[in-house]
Amino acid sequence: MAFAAFATGTAKEQAPRRKSRIALLLLLPGILYMMLFFLVPLVSLVMTSLQAPVEFGDIGEYETAFRWENYVVAISTYGEHILRSFGYALMATIFALLFSYPLAYFIGVKARPWPLLQKLMLVMVIAPFFISFLLRTLAWKSLLSDEGFLVSSLKALSLMAPDAHFTGTGAAVVFGLTYNFIPFMTLPLYANLERLDTRLVEAGGDLYARPATTFFKVTVPLSMPGIVSGVLLTFIPAAGDYINASPQFLGGPSTAMIGNVIESNFLVTNNYPAAASLSIILMAVILVMVVVYIKRSGTEDLL
Amino acid sequence: MATGSFATSGADLELVGIQKRFPGFTAIEHLDLVIPAGSFFALLGPSGCGKTTTLRLVAGLEDPTRGSILIGGEDVTHRKPFQRPVNTVFQSYALFPHMTVLENVAFGLRRRKMAKPLELAQEALELVELEHLASRKPTQLSGGQQQRVALARAVVNRPALLLLDEPLGALDLKLRRQMQLELKSIQEEVGLTFLHVTHDQEEAMTMADTVAVMNKGRIEQLGAPEDLYELPHTAFVANFLGQSNLFTGPVLEATSHAIAVEVAGTRVLVPKARARKHSGEVTVGIRPEKLRLLTEAPPTTAGVNTLGPGTVTDVSFSGVSTQYQVDVPGADSVTVFAQNLDFGPVVTPGTEVWVSWKVDHGFGLEDSASEEAKFAPELDTATIAVQAKRDLAAELEVS
Incomplete structure (x- = not known):
């Protein structure tokens, strides 16, 4: 529900008309912070994305220019990676939603008579955060590796071909993304479902709706703000993630996502304009998708 | 539940040896009750006497610990709420906040695959004089209006048995009288069976053919309002x-x-x-x-x-x-x-x-x-009213 705090309308109506110096003063640190750490880097990123290489210069030497072709080159070279990123992120978001909704429903609705169980389960959802993201992903890598118990058992049972792998495949990357972002889906869903008025569910049953119909006609629409928050909190970071898809973790050479491409352009090949333009493209695409998504799901209040 | 058609008449409701225990207390000790088809029956009692629990048992929202429930001679004890020919006007209204008023009223009709649900819903809204608010969301209505929508949403389905849980509580006196007459005429016109739960003795006496006074999970006395009043x-x-x-x-x-x-x-x-x-x-x-x-x-x-x-x-x-x-x-x-x-x-x-x-x-x-x-005398109607007045006064003083 991180977005609900920005609910529009009421705040505008209630704002005092008189311009208050104190309010400006209180806003100042925030404004300065945003200028320094958001606006300046953003402008610098846009400028970098338009740079041109210095003629006869070293690798990684660029000068200010307006080379918009950088974007065309980025899209034509890395179009496949961009599509793959959004495909993986979409799949991970869907799996996380399918996994989190029943979990959040159980904690937030079914477990209401047992507050202790509710708290315990919430702790279990949050507990993985106490361990580093990298460490957890590495742990999965060794669990899912060819020498690991799981894969070797499956191979022994002939459920997997002897020369097949799990790590390094797209499935492993989607699995990793799903696993890592499940708490971001579960928590907003829980926050929403915890306030679900079960009397409305009862009313659905009273009005001849089967439990499944009541779920899709009443419960799901009522929990839409939670679903939207969870989907955004999962999809946005998952689309830009470069840990899971990295060959050092769960990915392989054929699973590179846009994050990995940006990383290698920035840090390996020193092609700063390409990396910057990819970053801008990623941001723009996410922004457009989020706006369309929020409009379509009828929760404009979140914007 | 038959789809595509309305109940043609009300149905008998029969409660046989009903007992309901919740962890820690017994809401209903032993209840035998027959409500004949087409009657307007009121369960009257102070809060906590088990009347709302009785209603929820009939609606299927609670399961009885013991005993059985028959509607129109059919045992519905183990049927789910959506399978019972019953509709409830909830005390909390329980209107769906994400749907318009019209869609709320049409909800039951759609589930039963009635032809022209929106037209029927519109007619039901005319009955409660809210047709001009059909496209609003429930949160944009006043408490009294919400209550009338809840009433329309239940009545529109013409259930064999209509359950009313303190349905007129939030209405002002004039509207309340009007709705009482309206309810009574709907009930007489269609011959539906009404089971009305209330702590308002006046409402029970003016509307119901038969009143059952409940206290501590039992029916103390049952009869026509005049008889109850004249000979308690x-x-x-x-x-x-x-x-x-x-x-x-x-x-x-x-x-x-x-x-x-x-x-x-x-x-x-x-x-x-x-x-x-x-x-x-x-x-x-x-x-x-x-x-x-x-x-x-x-x-x-x-x-x-x-x-x-x-x-x-x-x-x-x-x-x-x-x-x-x-x-x-x-x-x-x-x-x-x-x-x-x-x-x-x-x-x-x-x-x-x-x-x-x-x-x-x-x-x-x-x-x-x-x-x-x-018998917890602090719970009689007069005291509840006095308490409510005091609470209100205290609230006004605070604000």
Whole structure:
């Protein structure tokens, strides 16, 4: 529900008309912070994305220019990676939603008579955060590796071909993304479902709706703000993630996502304009998708 | 549940040996009840008496610990709510906030695959005079309007049995009267069976054909409103349904048609047919409006009981009538309602008076007024109203 705090309308109506110096003063640190750490880097990123290489210069030497072709080159070279990123992120978001909704429903609705169980389960959802993201992903890598118990058992049972792998495949990357972002889906869903008025569910049953119909006609629409928050909190970071898809973790050479491409352009090949333009493209695409998504799901209040 | 068609008539509701226990307390001890098809039945009782639980059992929202529920002769005890030919007007309205008013009303019709659900829903909204708000969301309506939408949403399905959980609580007096008439006419027109749960004795008495007074998970008495009022069987009913003056004393003598009870040193006669107990300690009662206030000791007349002398302690004028509190030594405080036929109050506090009533108006209870104290007397209607007023006053003071 991180977005609900920005609910529009009421705040505008209630704002005092008189311009208050104190309010400006209180806003100042925030404004300065945003200028320094958001606006300046953003402008610098846009400028970098338009740079041109210095003629006869070293690798990684660029000068200010307006080379918009950088974007065309980025899209034509890395179009496949961009599509793959959004495909993986979409799949991970869907799996996380399918996994989190029943979990959040159980904690937030079914477990209401047992507050202790509710708290315990919430702790279990949050507990993985106490361990580093990298460490957890590495742990999965060794669990899912060819020498690991799981894969070797499956191979022994002939459920997997002897020369097949799990790590390094797209499935492993989607699995990793799903696993890592499940708490971001579960928590907003829980926050929403915890306030679900079960009397409305009862009313659905009273009005001849089967439990499944009541779920899709009443419960799901009522929990839409939670679903939207969870989907955004999962999809946005998952689309830009470069840990899971990295060959050092769960990915392989054929699973590179846009994050990995940006990383290698920035840090390996020193092609700063390409990396910057990819970053801008990623941001723009996410922004457009989020706006369309929020409009379509009828929760404009979140914007 | 049949789809595509309405119930053509109301159905009998039968509760057989119902018991409902929740962890820690028993909501309903033992309930046997038959509500004939087409009747308007009210369950009346203080909060916590088990009336809402009864309603939820019938709707299928709770399972009985023991006993069975039959609707139209069919055992529905183990059916899910959506399979029962029942609709409920919830106390909390339970309107779907994400749907328009019209879609709320059409919800049940759509589930039953009725033809033209939106037109039927629109008609139902016209019935509750809200057709102009059809496209609003429920949160944009006032409490009273929401309640009428809830009513329309249930009535539109023409259920064989309509359950009403304090349905008119949030309406103002005028609208309430109007809705009472509306409900009554819908009920008579279609012949549906209505089960109405309320703590408002006036609402129960004006609307229902049959009233059951519930207390502590049991039905204390059941009957037509007039009968319940004229001849209550227990102290709880005598005090919950209207007011009563109750006197307890030993039976001095019993003749073939009356018993004599000693109250404050006086013989008080009660017709035998109107008394539940004929020996030992008996509590007799008389309604305040049946009492006459006399400023002189009346001559002893056959067929009239007299108590007194007592002292008037309080006089309150309420327009139509005046209420007197008379302190009769040995018989507690006696309440007298006198209609202001000619003019207002005739006596002032401190005056010595006598009260008298026709023997035929008295009634004898099966339990005693002192036992009545155990029935959580703080929960009678008058006290609930006083408490609500106090709460409101406190709230206003705070803000």
